[in-house]
Amino acid sequence: MADYRTLSHQQLEQLRRELVDRYEQFQQQGLKLDMSRGKPAADQFDLVSGLLDAVNSQSSLLAADGVDCRNYGDFTGIPECKAIFCEMLGVSFDEIFICGNSSLAVMYDALGKMMLHGVRPGAKPWCREGNLKFLCPVPGYDRHFAITERYGFEMIPIEMTPEGPDMDQVERLVAADSSIKGIWCVPKYSNPQGITYSDETVRRLARMKTAADDFIIMWDNAYAVHDLYPEHRDHLLNILAECKAAGDPDRVMMFASTSKISYAGAGIAVFACSKGMMERMKKLLTIQTIGFDKINMLRHARYFKNLDGIMAHMDRQAELLRPKFRTVLDAFERELAGKGVAEWLNPNGGYFISLDVMDGCAKRVVQLCKDAGVTLTSAGATFPYGRDPRDRNIRVAPTYPTIPELEQAVALLCICVQLAAVEKLLRD
């Protein structure tokens, strides 16, 4: 099929009629499918059902260090659980803290502490400064942007490249403006594009000169072990090690969780940072809580045992997710390639596929899908303030639907992408 941009008005009109026909057939099917969030499917959870038996009334409830997990104690987490995440993130025992079920809550809380108390050793509370800015690589994770918006930051979009955020732009901005306090990063299998930051990008983030002496990299390593292809695991450089090497160990706060490993609602979240910053965080966290849920930590540690246990589980999970990603990507390739109406990446892991439709068409595509019963993530959601300046990015979340549902949904999506493009070409 030819590039739609080369077609005549008459050809486009013909095409529009065909697409509308096919679209109306979908409308008549009465689909009802929600693909708006990156939700795991039930079969993923079934893979870890043994987690619920890992601790029962007959189990010892003592952690490896003898602490009774039913009681207060082990403020920073139980040692066997810390060991797993230390291995996952490449940090040491005194650089990690095991929290509750939500890494988002940990990030919200960490930024809240920066706002009210200052977290980097010696840093002042940001809430006393008038003008606060945060760098937001785009497309990115809407819930990150919602946090910095809520705290009152002006959010500056940074273009993503195949190697991560556009570092020329980042370096120029942070060197010049001390009101830029940090950057959001999903460094491995980024949400939504599935891009893994190159070594060069990680090193430049660690080494760049920042006008703010309390600049923080919010390193949300949400998909650290979420490879789709065991034979091709993306490699991510250890940014904490790089920050130490660059002489600024307090520049980064790392986050991870098992929300997309064990249970989306009942997993374990962690943060990691330099020892200096950890001392500060511990002092602040002591005010806040007597400790997090150690029985759930114990459950996870006894079930997965170690990072190998997690990797083996993730490979089984990948077997469920690969066909779903393939269903979407094959349809894109079959229906959209060469037509000049869309671009996408083929991620090696993560939870999403990012689809760039023709400029000015994303909202129309999402609306068309919705009107035929398929709810996608809102157009613009992957940008600060929900504003995609080119109105082209759509986040596709393939994990939750079944493959037959996904086939229908993506077939509809491909029609809508083409229809919106043709409508636009006819208008122009």
Place this chain on the structure above:
Amino acid sequence: MADYRTLSHQQLEQLRRELVDRYEQFQQQGLKLDMSRGKPAADQFDLVSGLLDAVNSQSSLLAADGVDCRNYGDFTGIPECKAIFCEMLGVSFDEIFICGNSSLAVMYDALGKMMLHGVRPGAKPWCREGNLKFLCPVPGYDRHFAITERYGFEMIPIEMTPEGPDMDQVERLVAADSSIKGIWCVPKYSNPQGITYSDETVRRLARMKTAADDFIIMWDNAYAVHDLYPEHRDHLLNILAECKAAGDPDRVMMFASTSKISYAGAGIAVFACSKGMMERMKKLLTIQTIGFDKINMLRHARYFKNLDGIMAHMDRQAELLRPKFRTVLDAFERELAGKGVAEWLNPNGGYFISLDVMDGCAKRVVQLCKDAGVTLTSAGATFPYGRDPRDRNIRVAPTYPTIPELEQAVALLCICVQLAAVEKLLRD
């Protein structure tokens, strides 16, 4: 035995020698006992071991409304868990929110939201106001005071009476000073005295005129069902109902948890408030997290079933705690009564016994105990900034030690209380 304050110098010297002898015998025993915190004992946890079997790999993981507890969803908590806390706190389904494992963290977070965003509908963020004050009934809970201290509040101590905080003082202060933003309350079996607020106190809190239009009552109902004597359960008026009746439903935020019901480290915490404030909190919490641990909610709901299930369990727990409380109180009665050296209350529930020693002696008593191997809560800890102006209050936490340990510890404590008093009388 006569009141020590009536003894001659010679009699006091004689008494001091006897007490020092007995104290030194204790020192030689090499005791090593930590009674500094209100920790549950392992036998309390053993009572609820079935909780760990309430959900296993064979269980349905669907909540009563069909939501899969392993996945995202049911943002405010699963219905069967909400039902239990609604009954416990006397609130409706849309007035309650089920959170993670720590009510302290929920309180810290709620005040953090008041600082940064404002929580009462229409309220401004407090961090923009220069001068913030908070009322702190004393003696009280050190971790409450640590939170308001951390947020930069000036803390104003309010004397406790047998009916709760001195309401004459409270009413006078809040009417006159708009920088007083709230009050900490542990309204039932208060920490550490075990006092339950009278109906009159609750009503006056709900009705009093406050100069601040965003005044908040932090109602930490930590011991809502923690009766020691099933035949005598203290009654607490529903303050949310009273605030509604008084025309200011947004004045109170209620908190509770199962930390002293199921597991100190792995229970469930909740907050409750008016519908108007809940709408505001939900909007703010949506930024922060996709949801709390629903599998732990399910575990608790399936195990306890309803409030009756919790009450039956708490009566069994009371059987373990009553002899511990009695051990302490009987020793106080036997060793300290009538000597003019100490006063205490006999609580009907809760987790602590509050001991007022002779003015100026609390630090000395705690130090003497420590030097003989028994660590008590630091003297002054029950007051803002750790400063007990009369240096007399000691919080005794009888739950964690065994009864033989407790007998030893309290025998030592009674000697130290008398010794410190005699030392003081000899100095004066």
